[in-house]
Amino acid sequence: MRSITPFLWFDDNAEEAANFYVEVFASRSGSADRGPSKVLDIARYGEAGPGAAGSVMTVSFMLDGQEFMALNGGPRFSFTEAISFMVDCESQNEVDELWGRLLDGGEPLACGWLKDRYGLSWQIVPTMLMTLINSPDAVKSQRAMRAMMDMVKLDIAEIQRAYDGD
Numbered sequence: 712m713r714s715i716t717p718f719l720w721f722d723d724n725a726e727e728a729a730n731f732y733v734e735v736f737a738s739r740s741g742s743a744d745r746g747p748s749k750v751l752d753i754a755r756y757g758e759a760g761p762g763a764a765g766s767v768m769t770v771s772f773m774l775d776g777q778e779f780m781a782l783n784g785g786p787r788f789s790f791t792e793a794i795s796f797m798v799d800c801e802s803q804n805e806v807d808e809l810w811g812r813l814l815d816g817g818e819p820l821a822c823g824w825l826k827d828r829y830g831l832s833w834q835i836v837p838t839m840l841m842t843l844i845n846s847p848d849a850v851k852s853q854r855a856m857r858a859m860m861d862m863v864k865l866d867i868a869e870i871q872r873a874y875d876g877d
Contacts, residue, residue, distance in 0.1 A: 717796075718780045720788045721829065725781035726753060728829045729770040735812045736774040739805070746776015761785075795824065795832035803837070803867045810835045810864050823865040837867045843874045851876070 756762035816828030858873030
């Protein structure tokens with residue numbers, strides 16, 4: 712049973728974006744706790760439009776087992792940082808790989824955030840970050856938070872050093 716499916720509005724490159732995201736996340740799918748990353752279905756506009764007959768209307772795809780829908784809806788709307796997708800990463804290698812791949816053609820922001828080539832915002836976050844910044848030790852927690860706030864791409868070792876007071 713479906714629960715909630717993020718629905719992403721693109722001008723005219725929904726299929727290209729879906730294929731890009733699937734390629735980026737496919738390497739993560741090998742983990743036992745993650746689902747597949749793949750394109751599920753492509754629907755095309757008919758004669759009634761509003762897109763050109765035969766052109767891609769929607770693409771349903773899956774990233775790490777989460778279903779998404781992408782629409783070629785035209786230039787009326789674009790993404791803002793008000794919506795982003797947070798990706799938990801178990802290691803620095805995973806942070807580095809996802810950051811680099813999603814950033815290709817995009818723009819780094821701050822605190823683990825980036826905007827990809829399609830304008831969609833992502834947060835590439837080490838899993839351990841939430842544990843450290845939610846620590847009951849307020850002094851350590853604040854040191855980790857300050858370290859994170861000074862970073863663009865997050866560095867697990869640096870955040871841990873700050874938390875430990877080194």
